[in-house]
Amino acid sequence: MHVVRLARFLGWFSIGLGLMEIFCGRTLARKLGMRRHTRLIRAFGAREMVNGVAILANPTCAPLLWARVGGDALDLAVLGGTPVFGPRERANVKLAVAAVVGVTLLDILCATRLSTRSDRQLRHMPPYWD
Helix, strand or coil: CHHHHHHHHHHHHHHHHHHHHHHCHHHHHHHCCCHHHHHHHHHHHHHHHHHHHHHHHCCCCHHHHHHHHHHHHHHHHHHHCCCCCCHHHHHHHHHHHHHHHHHHHHHHHHHHHHHCCCHHHHCCCCCCCC
16 A cells, blocks of 8 residues: 555654754754754654654554644644744745655645545545655
8 A cells, every 4th residue: 555655654754864964953954043042943843753664563543643743733833933034944934844744745645545445436546745
C-alpha cells in the first residue's frame, strides 16, 4: 500500500526535523528572528520526534498523521507571529512557511487516505503517489 510508504516517509521526516530543531535550535531561532524562543523551537523538535517515532511504530494510524497536521498548524501560527527584524530574517521566515505548507499538504493527503475505509469514498481525490 503506497499510503503506508508515504506515512513512513513522513515519520522519518519528523524525526530528522525534530533532531535539527533540538540540536540546532539556537541557530534556527537566530535565522528566523526568534532569538528568545530557542526553547520553543527545541520543544517543537521534541514534539516532531515523538510523533515521528509513533508514526513509524504504526504507519496506518490516521490520528497520528492528523497530529502532524495539528503540529504544522502550530508551526505556521508561530511563524506567522514571528517578529522579524531584517530582510534576511523575513526571507527565512517566508521560506520556512513555504516548507511547512508543502509538508502540510502531504500530511493532509496521507491522513485523509488513512482515514477512509475505501477508495470509493475518495473518488474525487486521485492517489498522487501511484
